[in-house]
Amino acid sequence: MPTMRSTAKLVGGLCLAIGLLAASPSRAQTPDSVSAAKALSSTLWLTTKVYLEGAPEQDVQADYMGVVGLSRWDSARNRYEFFDPATGASRLKAGGGGYFFITGDGKHHVLVPDAGAVRVLPRRLEKLTTAEFTYSREVPRNMVQGNPPVRIYVVHTPYTGPFNPPLSQP
Template sequence: MKNSRIKFFASFIIASVVLVGCAAKQTEGETEKPQVSETHQTKGQEYTNILTSTAWQGTRAYDKENNDLSEENAGFLGLALYDFESGKYEFFDKDSGETRGDEGTFFITQDGEKRILISQTKGYQVVVDLTELTDEIFTYKRMGKDKEGKDVEVYVEHIPYKERELVFTNAPVEDTTYSDKIEQDVRGIDILGQTLWNGTKVFDENGVDVTEENKMFISIAKFDETNNKYEFFDVATGLSRGDYGYFDIINNRVRAHVSIGEKPYGAVLTLTELNNARFTYTRMGKDKDGNEIKVFVEHEPYTGEFTPTFSF
């Protein structure tokens, strides 16, 4: 059922880790998992339903004066396929239908204002403003080029694509297992948004503490479940670390985020623990000899004296 968003596509996500920030203990005792119950839909969820209900074809690009700039911004005009359950997207050539080799993770903010892409294969991330999204038309605005090659804000319009069936080049493999360390009945974005979180420790696959070697992953984290904003703050001063942007929790098994701060980057991280008491995810870090290893970054609700607010 689409609205559960609790099915996790392991092979795609593991391949998708782009950069990042935190981790987790490996799960045990896995069995078939139940569905997450939801009593209402946000605007972002409604938009995600629409976006993933069909393939889309970019038809034209234009500026605020309605001047056609499709030729100058042809790179935005392809075919697009989005998958609800996995949070995966892929772009295809508008003429041949062949893949453009651009695939990764997408999400729409809960307020329906923005669509975020994290490209696994092309190594970029982008945040665009949604201006219209219905069953018949999908339009966003972003920076593009005018007829003189200068930067200008453009609107990129799409309509449903029905000419041929588009299929993901790398189909995600569904993982129907779950861990009792991951909450099944509450959306992960709501869990993270209910409190501040404090990175507490980093450890390797053998449980060896490597927090000292990976101190850059330890911070106070603030999340907003209504608009998908996040920001990381210094644990010693409570000041912003200049790392802020938009995040989402996909299927309660992945945390994706795009930083629009001082050093923009995108990250797609596998969660191994997610509940009211703790959340943990995995990424690459360093061992005591400086070698690159898989590490788990653990967080617990913050109980300190700082009350940080978003800087953007």
């Protein structure tokens, strides 16, 4: 299990690398990634649909509960946090929070969780506006380790319910 210090070093190194790349004129952050981060930070998001590649008409949220919830994104600090949609409780201690960035081409959304076995989680951005946030990624079928991989699409819309959880301090 990585220590807080090793996690801080990993994130610091990652931030340094990103900063060096961003300083290069040929790799400067594009308007696409800047506007995408602002759209992501514009609201609290609720997962409203999960579907398998090629089957957008069939909602399979019940089979992929690990990706269902509320999420808050802070583009100023590049921090994110997930929350239980039924209670508003933070999932930070279970690996549901950390740092994020959007690649300069605006095509990928990368999570670097503070805790948990997964250290880096790349996701393909499918749609990101102030009205919808959809990403896709490969996971084991039904989120059961050992099952063949499938690509899931996770659709979010702005949350309008009773919870308004703030981001925890790292």
